Amino acid sequence: xxxxxxxxxxxxxxxxxxxxMVLELKVPDHAAQLSDLRPLLPVFLSYILSFAYVGIYWNxxxxxxxxxxxxxxxxxxxxxxxxxxxxxxxxxxxxMGENDxxxxxxxxxxxxxxxxxxxxxxxxxxxxxxxxxxxxxxxxVGKDIKGKISPAIYLAGxxxxxxxxxxxxxxxxxxxxxxLVPDRRIExxxxxxxxxxxxx
Amino acid sequence: xxxxxxxxxxxxxxxxxxxxMVLELKVPDHAAQLSDLRPLLPVFLSYILSFAYVGIYWNxxxxxxxxxxxxxxxxxxxxxxxxxxxxxxxxxxxxMGENDxxxxxxxxxxxxxxxxxxxxxxxxxxxxxxxxxxxxxxxxVGKDIKGKISPAIYLAGxxxxxxxxxxxxxxxxxxxxxxLVPDRRIExxxxxxxxxxxxx
Amino acid sequence: xxxxxxxxxxxxxxxxxxxxMVLELKVPDHAAQLSDLRPLLPVFLSYILSFAYVGIYWNxxxxxxxxxxxxxxxxxxxxxxxxxxxxxxxxxxxxMGENDxxxxxxxxxxxxxxxxxxxxxxxxxxxxxxxxxxxxxxxxVGKDIKGKISPAIYLAGxxxxxxxxxxxxxxxxxxxxxxLVPDRRIExxxxxxxxxxxxx
Amino acid sequence: xxxxxxxxxxxxxxxxxxxxMVLELKVPDHAAQLSDLRPLLPVFLSYILSFAYVGIYWNxxxxxxxxxxxxxxxxxxxxxxxxxxxxxxxxxxxxMGENDxxxxxxxxxxxxxxxxxxxxxxxxxxxxxxxxxxxxxxxxVGKDIKGKISPAIYLAGxxxxxxxxxxxxxxxxxxxxxxLVPDRRIExxxxxxxxxxxxx
Numbered sequence: 001x002x003x004x005x006x007x008x009x010x011x012x013x014x015x016x017x018x019x020x021m022v023l024e025l026k027v028p029d030h031a032a033q034l035s036d037l038r039p040l041l042p043v044f045l046s047y048i049l050s051f052a053y054v055g056i057y058w059n060x061x062x063x064x065x066x067x068x069x070x071x072x073x074x075x076x077x078x079x080x081x082x083x084x085x086x087x088x089x090x091x092x093x094x095x096m097g098e099n100d101x102x103x104x105x106x107x108x109x110x111x112x113x114x115x116x117x118x119x120x121x122x123x124x125x126x127x128x129x130x131x132x133x134x135x136x137x138x139x140x141v142g143k144d145i146k147g148k149i150s151p152a153i154y155l156a157g158x159x160x161x162x163x164x165x166x167x168x169x170x171x172x173x174x175x176x177x178x179x180l181v182p183d184r185r186i187e188x189x190x191x192x193x194x195x196x197x198x199x200x
Numbered sequence: 201x202x203x204x205x206x207x208x209x210x211x212x213x214x215x216x217x218x219x220x221m222v223l224e225l226k227v228p229d230h231a232a233q234l235s236d237l238r239p240l241l242p243v244f245l246s247y248i249l250s251f252a253y254v255g256i257y258w259n260x261x262x263x264x265x266x267x268x269x270x271x272x273x274x275x276x277x278x279x280x281x282x283x284x285x286x287x288x289x290x291x292x293x294x295x296m297g298e299n300d301x302x303x304x305x306x307x308x309x310x311x312x313x314x315x316x317x318x319x320x321x322x323x324x325x326x327x328x329x330x331x332x333x334x335x336x337x338x339x340x341v342g343k344d345i346k347g348k349i350s351p352a353i354y355l356a357g358x359x360x361x362x363x364x365x366x367x368x369x370x371x372x373x374x375x376x377x378x379x380l381v382p383d384r385r386i387e388x389x390x391x392x393x394x395x396x397x398x399x400x
Numbered sequence: 401x402x403x404x405x406x407x408x409x410x411x412x413x414x415x416x417x418x419x420x421m422v423l424e425l426k427v428p429d430h431a432a433q434l435s436d437l438r439p440l441l442p443v444f445l446s447y448i449l450s451f452a453y454v455g456i457y458w459n460x461x462x463x464x465x466x467x468x469x470x471x472x473x474x475x476x477x478x479x480x481x482x483x484x485x486x487x488x489x490x491x492x493x494x495x496m497g498e499n500d501x502x503x504x505x506x507x508x509x510x511x512x513x514x515x516x517x518x519x520x521x522x523x524x525x526x527x528x529x530x531x532x533x534x535x536x537x538x539x540x541v542g543k544d545i546k547g548k549i550s551p552a553i554y555l556a557g558x559x560x561x562x563x564x565x566x567x568x569x570x571x572x573x574x575x576x577x578x579x580l581v582p583d584r585r586i587e588x589x590x591x592x593x594x595x596x597x598x599x600x
Numbered sequence: 601x602x603x604x605x606x607x608x609x610x611x612x613x614x615x616x617x618x619x620x621m622v623l624e625l626k627v628p629d630h631a632a633q634l635s636d637l638r639p640l641l642p643v644f645l646s647y648i649l650s651f652a653y654v655g656i657y658w659n660x661x662x663x664x665x666x667x668x669x670x671x672x673x674x675x676x677x678x679x680x681x682x683x684x685x686x687x688x689x690x691x692x693x694x695x696m697g698e699n700d701x702x703x704x705x706x707x708x709x710x711x712x713x714x715x716x717x718x719x720x721x722x723x724x725x726x727x728x729x730x731x732x733x734x735x736x737x738x739x740x741v742g743k744d745i746k747g748k749i750s751p752a753i754y755l756a757g758x759x760x761x762x763x764x765x766x767x768x769x770x771x772x773x774x775x776x777x778x779x780l781v782p783d784r785r786i787e788x789x790x791x792x793x794x795x796x797x798x799x800x
Contacts, residue, residue, distance in 0.1 A: 002666060005607060005611065005662055005666075005693075006210075006662075007205060008208060008607075008608060008611050009611045009614070009615055009662075011205065011208050011209045011212055012412075012611055012612050012614075012615030012616070012620055013213075013214055013615045013618060014209070014212075015209055015212030015213045015216060016212070016216055016615060016616055016619040016620075017619060018213060018214040018283075018287070019213055019220065019287055020216070020220070020619065020620070020622075020623065022220075022287050022288065022290060022291055023220065023223075023290075023623075024627065025288075027224065027291060027294035027295045028295070029298060030298070030299065031299075032295075032299035032302035032303070032304055032305055034304045034308070035303055037308075048284075048359060051280075051284055051287070055277075055280045058209060058280075059273075059276055059277075059280075060205075062202070062205055062209075062276075066202060066205075073659075076659055076662075077202055077655075077659075077705070077780070080651075080655045080658075080659075083618075084648075084651055087618070087619055087622050087651070088622065088625075090623075091620060091622055091625045091627060094627040095627045095628070095632075098627055098629060098630070099630065099631075099632035102632035103632075104632055104633055104634045105632055108634070108637075116316045180277070196601060207405060207408075211408045211409045211412055212406065212412050214409070214412075214614075215409055215412030215413045215415075215416060216412070218413060218483075218487070219413055219416040219417060219420065219487055220416070220420070222420075222488065222490060222491055223420065223423075223490075225488075225491045227424065227491060227494035227495045227497060227498055228495070230498070230499065231499070232495075232499035232502035232503070232504055232505055233504055234504045239510075248484075251484055251487070255477075255480045258409060258480075259473075259476055259477075259480075262402070262405055262406075262409075262476075266402060269495055297549050308584075314552060319419075342425070380477070407605060408608060411605065411608050411609045411612055412612055413614045413640065414609070414612075415609055415612030415615075415616060416612070416616055418683075418687070419613055419616040419617060419620065419687055420616070420620070420692055421618075422687050422688065423690075423692060424660070425688075425691045427624065427691060427694035427695045427698055429698060430698070430699065431699070431700035432695075432699035432703070432704055432705055433704055434704045434708070437708075450683075451680075451684055451687070455680045457729075458609060458680075459673075459676055459677075460603070460682075462605055462606075462609075462676075466605075467604060470701075500620075545745060580677070
C-alpha cells in the first residue's frame with residue numbers, strides 16, 4: 001500500500017521526465033525541408049541517450065521495488081533524492097544537445113548521471129539495510145558489479161569531456177548498453193522462490 | 201503486479217504525450233479575433249489526428265495488456281521502444297501542422313507512425329511468444345489483418361507526401377478510422393471465457 | 401481491472417491538463433515589482449475558473465466511474481472524446497486570459513465548455529445504457545437537472561460574449577458554483593446500499 | 601477505492617508540479633561554458649527549495665491519506681484546494697529565481713507557501729472531523745506543533761522579504777528542514793496497531 005504509492009509517484013515523475021525531454025526538440029518555424037532538421041540532430045541523439053537512461057532507471061527501480069517488502073521515511077527521501085537528480089536530465093540533455101556536445105555541457109551531463117547513480121546506490125543501500133543481508137533482495141542484488149563499475153566510467157567520461165566530448169559520449173553510451181542488457185539477477189532470484197509475478 | 205506497473209508507467213507516458221501536444225497550439229498574443237486563429241487551423245487538424253492516434257494506441261495497448269498474463273525484461277524494453285516512437289508524435293505533429301502539411305513534414309509524420317506501428321508489432325510478438333500459440337491472447341489477436349495492412353498504407357502515405365500531402369493525410373486518416381472501429385477480437389475472445397472484466 | 405486503467409489514464413490526462421494551465425502564467429523576466437504582475441491578473445482569474453472546471457470534471461468523473469460496473473469499447477471512446485475537449489481548456493483559458501476577456505476568446509471558452517458538457521453527457525449516456533434503467537447508477541444520476549441546465553447557461557454565456565464578456569464570465573462562474581456544491585445524489589444512492597467506499 | 605483515486609490524482613498533479621518546475625531552468629542557447637550557467641544559479645537554488653517543499657507535501661499527504669479510512673465530497677474539494685496553491689509553486693519559484701530573490705517575488709513565494717499550509721491545515725481538519733477525536737488518525741496527528749509553527753515562520757519570512765530577502769529565504773529553508781526530519785508521529789501510531797504497511 002505504502003509501497004504502491006511511492007511507486008505511483010515515481011512512475012509519474014519518471015513518465016514526465018522521459019516525455020518533457022522531447023520539448024527540447026523545438027519545432028523549427030516555417031522551415032519545412034528535411035535539411036531544416038539537421039541542426040536538431042545532436043539534440044535528437046542526446047534525446048535517445050537520455051530516453052534510454054530514464055528507461056533504465058525506471059526498469060531498475062521497478063525491479064528493486066518489486067522485491068522490496070517494507071518502506072520507511074528514509075527510503076521515501078532516498079527515492080525523492082534520486083528523482084531530484086533525474087529531474088535535471090532534461091536540462092543537461094538540452095544543454096548538451098543544443099551545443100553540439102561541447103566540453104562543459106558534456107561533462108555536466110556526466111556529473112548528473114554520476115549523481116543519479118550515487119543516489120540510486122544510496123536508495124538501494126537504504127532498502128537493503130531494512131531487509132537484512134539474508135533477505136531475498138540482498139541475494140538478488142548480490143555483488144552489484146554493474147552498479148560499482150558505472151560511476152567509474154561516468155567519472156572517466158567527465159574527465160574525457162574536456163579532451164574529446166565524443167569519447168565522453170562513448171563512455172555514457174557504454175554504460176547505457178551495459179544496463180540495457182536486462183538485469184536478470186533479481187528476476188532469477190524471484191523466479192526460484194515461485195512468488196507471484198516472479199516471472200516478470 | 202509487475203504488469204500493473206508497466207501499465208501505470210505506459211498510461212503516464214501516453215497521458216503526457218496526448219496532453220503536451222496541445223502546447224503546440226500556441227496562444228496568439230494580443231490577437232483576440234476569431235480570424236487570428238485561422239493560422240492555427242492546420243495545427244489543430246494535425247492535433248485531432250494525433251490525439252486519435254495516441255488514443256488508438258492507448259486503447260490497443262490496454263486490450264493487449266489486459267489479456268497478457270506474464271511479463272519479462274524483453275516485453276518491458278519492447279514497450280519502452282514503442283513509447284519512444286510515440287513520444288516523437290508531438291514533435292512531428294507540430295512540424296506538420298505549423299508548415300501547413302508541407303511534403304517533408306507530412307512524410308516524416310508518416311515515418312513516425314510507421315515506426316510506432318513496427319514497435320507495436322514487435323511488442324505484440326514478444327508478448328505472443330511468451331504466451332504460446334495456443335494461448336487465449338494468440339487466439340484473440342488472430343490474423344491481425346489491420347496490423348498488417350496499416351504499415352502498407354503508412355508507406356503509401358509517405359510516398360504520396362511528395363506528390364500530394366493531402367493524399368498522404370487522407371491515408372493517415374484512413375488508418376485511424378480503420379482502428380477507431382473498436383477492436384472486438386480480444387473483447388470477444390475474452391467474453392467467451394467468462395473472465396472477470398471480460399466485457400471490457 | 402479494465403475500469404481501473406481507464407480511470408488511471410483519465411486521472412493522468414486530467415492531472416496534466418489542470419497543471420499545464422499554470423504554464424500560461426508566464427514569469428515576467430527581470431520585472432520584480434508586484435505591479436509587474438498586474439497584466440497577469442486576467443490570466444490568473446481565468447486560471448482559477450478553469451482549475452475549478454477541471455476539478456469539477458474530475459470529481460464528477462470519479463463519481464460516475466465509481467458507480468460503474470462494466471466498461472466497453474464505446475465507453476472508452478466516449479471517455480477519450482471528453483478528454484479531447486477538456487484538453488483544449490488550457491488553450492482557450494490562455495487565449496481568454498491574455499486578451500483580457502475579449503469577446504471572441506470568451507465565446508470560444510464557452511464553446512469548449514459546451515462541447516465538453518455534451519461529451520460528458522454522451523459518456524454518461526453510454527454508461528447508463530450499459531447498466532440499464534433499473535441500475536443503481538441510473539437511480540443515482542436521476543433526472544440530472546444540473547446536467548440539463550448547464551448547456552443552456554453556457555449557450556447564454558456564448559451569446560452574451562459579444563455584448564458583454566463580463567456577463568459571459570458571470571455565466572461560466574455561475575455554472576461552476578452550481579457544480580461546486582458537492583453532487584450528493586450518487587453518494588446518497590450508494591450510501592443507501594451500504595457498498596464499501598459508499599460514503600465517499 | 602474512492603480514496604485510491606484521490607491519491608492517484610494527487611500523485612499525478614504533484615508529480616507534474618515537481619517536474620515542470622525544471623522547465624524554468626531554461627537551456628542557454630549557444631552558450632556552452634560553465635560560466636553561462638551562473639545566471640541560472642538563483643533559479644537552481646529556488647528549484648531545490650521548491651522540490652523539497654513539494655516532496656514534503658507529497659510525503660505528508662501520503663501519511664495523512666495512509667491513515668485515512670473514509671472520504672467525502674468535502675475532503676475531495678479540500679484536497680483540490682491544496683493542489684491549487686501548490687500548482688502556483690512553479691510560477692513563484694520561477695519569478696523568485698529569475699529576479700535573484702528580489703523583495704516582492706520572495707514575499708509572494710512565502711505567501712503561496714502560507715496559503716498552501718493553510719489549505720493543508722483545512723484538509724487535515726476536514727479529515728479529522730470525519731474520523732473523530734478518538735480515531736487513530738487524531739492520535740497520530742496529535743498536537744501538530746510543526747503545523748502550527750510553520751505559518752508563523754512563513755509570515756515572518758514574508759515580512760522580512762522587504763528588509764532582507766536572504767533572511768526570508770533562510771526562514772523558508774528553516775521550515776523545510778523542520779519538515780524534512782521524517783514525521784514519525786503517524787508512523788509510530790500506526791506501528792503500535794500492527795496494521796499492514798504500518799512500518800511505512
